[in-house]
Amino acid sequence: MKALRIGIVGLGRGFMLTLPALRAHPRVEIAAAFDLRASPRAQFTREFGAKSYESLEGLLAADIDAVYIATPHELHATQAIAALGAGKHVLVEKPMAISVAECVAMEAAARRAGKLLLVGPSHGFDAPVRRAAELIASGGFGAVRQLTAMNFTDFMYRPRRPEELDSARGGGVVYSQAAHQIDVARRLVGRDVTFVRAVAGNWDSSRPSEGAYAAMMGFEGGAVASLTYSGYAHYDSDELVNWISELGREKDPEQYGDTRRALRNLEPATESAAKIRRAYGEDGASTSEPPAPYHEHFGFVLVSCERADLKLSPQGITLYGDEHREFLAIDPPSLPRVEVIDEFVEGALGLVQPIHDGRWGVKTVACCAALLESSRTGSEIAPTAMIIDTLEAVSV
Ligand SMILES: NC(=O)c1ccc[n+]([C@@H]2O[C@H](COP(=O)([O-])OP(=O)(O)OC[C@H]3O[C@@H](n4cnc5c(N)ncnc54)[C@H](O)[C@@H]3O)[C@@H](O)[C@H]2O)c1
Numbered sequence: 001m002k003a004l005r006i007g008i009v010g011l012g013r014g015f016m017l018t019l020p021a022l023r024a025h026p027r028v029e030i031a032a033a034f035d036l037r038a039s040p041r042a043q044f045t046r047e048f049g050a051k052s053y054e055s056l057e058g059l060l061a062a063d064i065d066a067v068y069i070a071t072p073h074e075l076h077a078t079q080a081i082a083a084l085g086a087g088k089h090v091l092v093e094k095p096m097a098i099s100v101a102e103c104v105a106m107e108a109a110a111r112r113a114g115k116l117l118l119v120g121p122s123h124g125f126d127a128p129v130r131r132a133a134e135l136i137a138s139g140g141f142g143a144v145r146q147l148t149a150m151n152f153t154d155f156m157y158r159p160r161r162p163e164e165l166d167s168a169r170g171g172g173v174v175y176s177q178a179a180h181q182i183d184v185a186r187r188l189v190g191r192d193v194t195f196v197r198a199v200a201g202n203w204d205s206s207r208p209s210e211g212a213y214a215a216m217m218g219f220e221g222g223a224v225a226s227l228t229y230s231g232y233a234h235y236d237s238d239e240l241v242n243w244i245s246e247l248g249r250e251k252d253p254e255q256y257g258d259t260r261r262a263l264r265n266l267e268p269a270t271e272s273a274a275k276i277r278r279a280y281g282e283d284g285a286s287t288s289e290p291p292a293p294y295h296e297h298f299g300f301v302l303v304s305c306e307r308a309d310l311k312l313s314p315q316g317i318t319l320y321g322d323e324h325r326e327f328l329a330i331d332p333p334s335l336p337r338v339e340v341i342d343e344f345v346e347g348a349l350g351l352v353q354p355i356h357d358g359r360w361g362v363k364t365v366a367c368c369a370a371l372l373e374s375s376r377t378g379s380e381i382a383p384t385a386m387i388i389d390t391l392e393a394v395s396v
Pocket of ligand 1: 009010011012013014015017034035036037040070071072073075093094095120121122161176275276279
């Protein structure tokens with residue numbers, strides 16, 4: 001059985017969340033890494049007995065088949081294109097990149113190289129989303145008419161790098177968080193998005209980027225999704241999913257306000273350092289927590305089909321039919337995010353046709369760009385037109 005030798009680009013928080021699935025996968029060998037920071041490089045070498053590099057060129061010259069890119073958003077495009085050019089398969093964190101033009105260039109690089117470009121993890125991969133998408137696609141409930149998704153979190157008040165609060169560099173909740181919610185909606189509806197009409201909110205001048213949005217997204221065939229998000233740390237919509245956190249762990253509602261309090265006690269100059277303390281190779285950053293008991297999720301999600309509503313939760317799916325209501329339990333996860341690594345490995349080895357490939361990723365980023373553009377102009381925006389405009393600009 002052939003294993004994929006993977007090199008890691010960026011040993012931060014995102015890598016830590018994906019690491020359990022990478023480490024346990026029978027067809028993955030964690031073979032090398034690249035990061036600018038010395039301490040995670042040293043820990044990586046100790047933990048995996050593998051070489052770590054101080055440059056991308058060094059990593060790409062190593063004996064690896066693929067890379068997993070988990071660096072800040074604005075680096076994804078350049079690093080993915082370099083890796084594809086060096087003949088590596090690429091798994092790139094969400095968001096795929098921070099403009100449609102970058103995503104189009106990445107997808108073209110994948111096609112030129114004949115290598116897989118996959119975008120993930122995102123909550124579109126979560127097992128309840130996948131199961132609900134399969135049930136809906138089987139046609140038993142009739143067509144999807146409407147989707148309601150809401151997530152209220154403390155995203156804006158967790159310790160952040162400066163670029164995470166700079167809209168020009170993909171900061172705020174749209175590229176980081178709407179990318180998840182849009183993936184979930186697209187996966188469930190199963191059709192292309194025809195328009196986005198949205199208003200994004202920038203409500204706190206001390207955290208000057210978009211921290212909230214309300215968006216309506218139309219789909220081919222007439223379905224419509226209503227997507228609401230706030231990262232302003234007031235209401236917590238985990239209340240609507242049995243007090244289970246996004247990462248599938250039980251949450252104590254009595255911790256209300258903790259994120260804001262912790263941030264208030266930080267000197268602004270030390271905020272980036274506080275963020276990095278949650279990353280791989282730093283004090284207190286554990287890689288050996290027991291696996292979460294529940295599936296990951298992205299807040300409240302309800303899909304209304306012609307003959308039933310389906311409500312997703314970290315434990316399963318509740319079906320609301322005409323006269324009966326039924327709960328379909330989904331077995332607890334063996335490991336978080338394993339679905340992503342399965343799709344990447346099997347896609348790279350040519351065993352499956354992946355769903356979340358570069359073409360999928362371009363469309364999700366186009367929806368994020370359309371959300372912001374709609375908010376700026378007050379009009380409805382067609383994400384497909386943004387992709388076509390980009391392709392035309394590239395070809396002239
Ligand atoms: N899918 C998810 O649930 C999820 C969760 C967290 C992060 N992410 C994604 O992962 C990416 C990184 O975010 P994060 O929260 O892990 O950030 P982070 O700051 O914790 O980690 C980024 C890492 O990249 C390294 N780095 C920075 N510049 C670099 C460069 N030029 N070359 C090589 N390494 C460099 C940093 O030293 C750090 O180790 C983002 O795109 C984010 O959206 C996704």
